[in-house]
Amino acid sequence: MPVIAAFNSKGGSAKSTAILVLADALARRNATVTVIDTDPQRSIANGREGATTSTVQVVEEQSSTGIHRAIREASERSAFVFIDMAGFTSDMRTPVVSRADLMIVPMQPSPEDARLAARAFALIQSDEETLNRRIDKKILWARTVPNMIQRVERRIMQEINENDIPAFETHLNERSAYKAMVLDAVPLAEVNRDEFNGVEKAIENADRLAAELVEHILAKQGEKAA
Numbered sequence: 001m002p003v004i005a006a007f008n009s010k011g012g013s014a015k016s017t018a019i020l021v022l023a024d025a026l027a028r029r030n031a032t033v034t035v036i037d038t039d040p041q042r043s044i045a046n047g048r049e050g051a052t053t054s055t056v057q058v059v060e061e062q063s064s065t066g067i068h069r070a071i072r073e074a075s076e077r078s079a080f081v082f083i084d085m086a087g088f089t090s091d092m093r094t095p096v097v098s099r100a101d102l103m104i105v106p107m108q109p110s111p112e113d114a115r116l117a118a119r120a121f122a123l124i125q126s127d128e129e130t131l132n133r134r135i136d137k138k139i140l141w142a143r144t145v146p147n148m149i150q151r152v153e154r155r156i157m158q159e160i161n162e163n164d165i166p167a168f169e170t171h172l173n174e175r176s177a178y179k180a181m182v183l184d185a186v187p188l189a190e191v192n193r194d195e196f197n198g199v200e201k202a203i204e205n206a207d208r209l210a211a212e213l214v215e216h217i218l219a220k221q222g223e224k225a226a
């Protein structure tokens with residue numbers, strides 16, 4: 001029951017998209033998955049209003065006093081618990097950091113996003129100090145175009161890499177299918193292939209990312225057990 005949260009104070013950094021994509025991909029592999037939507041904007045809850053065959057359970061919890069219980073209950077019934085966070089997290093962040101196994105920081109490789117993501121990492125690190133607890137953190141490069149990584153994007157990714165901030169090898173690619181999924185409020189696999197292009201490519205991307213996540217979690221669990 002790993003607990004995986006997406007955090008970045010920048011709105012529009014692909015947190016909710018990443019959570020939906022990962023949760024769906026794992027549920028398609030028959031894993032039990034709960035997503036806790038802590039964002040008052042209800043991106044995840046809104047994103048599930050279309051007809052759906054998805055087994056992902058969505059729970060809404062916007063109070064920092066209820067979040068511990070929501071995480072505990074979700075962990076008891078699900079193999080994977082995802083937490084979607086608002087850009088502005090105030091009192092929600094510390095309780096989430098106290099329970100999460102992994103904090104994913106989605107970001108686009110742009111100078112502005114790199115600066116804001118550094119702030120997100122600093123906030124998580126200050127919680128780690130407060131809680132006296134080390135937590136696993138990983139960048140997720142978002143909205144890159146496959147086989148068309150720009151020079152400026154590569155430079156930013158290299159610089160972050162040199163600062164020893166780990167990142168997923170798989171990017172969350174720019175795919176209109178990810179937007180269509182939100183537009184029609186359906187899981188990725190239910191996006192209308194006659195209307196939107198690249199659904200299969202998006203599913204491939206989602207599956208690869210989910211596989212890397214599972215591999216990473218298993219490796220970390222192995223380290224802990226050793």
Ligand SMILES: Nc1ncnc2c1ncn2[C@@H]1O[C@H](COP(=O)(O)OP(=O)(O)O)[C@@H](O)[C@H]1O
Pocket residue numbers: 010011012013014015016017018043087142143172173174175176178179182
């Ligand atoms: N990989 C992607 N491909 C296409 N559109 C994306 C992608 N990631 C995010 N978006 C779009 O960018 C906007 C912000 O994404 P969202 O996941 O809601 O960010 P956040 O939760 O960090 O505020 C949404 O309109 C979303 O559809």
Ligand SMILES: [Mg+2]
Pocket residue numbers: 015016017039043084085086
């Ligand atoms: Mg969001």
